[in-house]
Amino acid sequence: MLVLAHVSDIHVDGTERNTSRAARALDYARALRPDAILLTGDIADNGAVEEYEIVRELIKGDDVPLVLCPGNHDARGNLRKVLLGLDGDHPANQALNLENATIALCDSSIPGLPEGRLDDETLDWLDGVLSATPGVPAFVGMHHPAAELGIPYVDGIRLREPERLARVLGRHDHVVAVLAGHAHTAAATTFAGLPLLVAPGVVNTGLLPFETDALPPVDLTLPPAIAIHLLDDGRITTHYRPVP
Numbered sequence: 001m002l003v004l005a006h007v008s009d010i011h012v013d014g015t016e017r018n019t020s021r022a023a024r025a026l027d028y029a030r031a032l033r034p035d036a037i038l039l040t041g042d043i044a045d046n047g048a049v050e051e052y053e054i055v056r057e058l059i060k061g062d063d064v065p066l067v068l069c070p071g072n073h074d075a076r077g078n079l080r081k082v083l084l085g086l087d088g089d090h091p092a093n094q095a096l097n098l099e100n101a102t103i104a105l106c107d108s109s110i111p112g113l114p115e116g117r118l119d120d121e122t123l124d125w126l127d128g129v130l131s132a133t134p135g136v137p138a139f140v141g142m143h144h145p146a147a148e149l150g151i152p153y154v155d156g157i158r159l160r161e162p163e164r165l166a167r168v169l170g171r172h173d174h175v176v177a178v179l180a181g182h183a184h185t186a187a188a189t190t191f192a193g194l195p196l197l198v199a200p201g202v203v204n205t206g207l208l209p210f211e212t213d214a215l216p217p218v219d220l221t222l223p224p225a226i227a228i229h230l231l232d233d234g235r236i237t238t239h240y241r242p243v244p
């Protein structure tokens, strides 16, 4: 059985609170001894080099493979430089080829904007990764959910032009799920005929409009949480786990 620990939106901002919550989530994920840890964006709260240096310490020395992608709070150039050792500010797309699974995390960020979009370079990259591993179960992840989740605040800044992603996914029948973050709430829906599984929040939890009048609609008191995706005999099961 394949085990993926999915952490998202750690929003490291230099405060002890957010660093501690991020560390708790990542430590819990690591202790599961999963096949990989996925970090789907909003890694730094302001995209600052100093924030990524804190993240680099949090993920350092980990012998579990870790793949990540940026979110709208990230700064591509700084993330690439500090976390990936790469120059430039191209989309930060990352693939992990395991023996029994392919994980492709796409950069859905648009510099300076809260909503998301996959540009041509990223979609071509995704198509190439999926074409190279036919028959191997594939997980396609990104920060922005490609479908509405019933939270207007988040839905307004979801992935734009999702049909472009659906077209690529439609060419590859070995994709088993689409993974996302951004909404800070454990949610499950469908997109392009696939499960669309959204990681819960680490620094806060997104609430439905009929749960709160707050704007942004978040709860700061609920514990950090992660998603644990299991793949067994081609079928995915997701568990959502608050982190002590």
Ligand SMILES: [Fe+2]
Pocket: 009, 011, 041, 042, 071, 073, 182, 183, 184
């Ligand atoms: Fe976020």
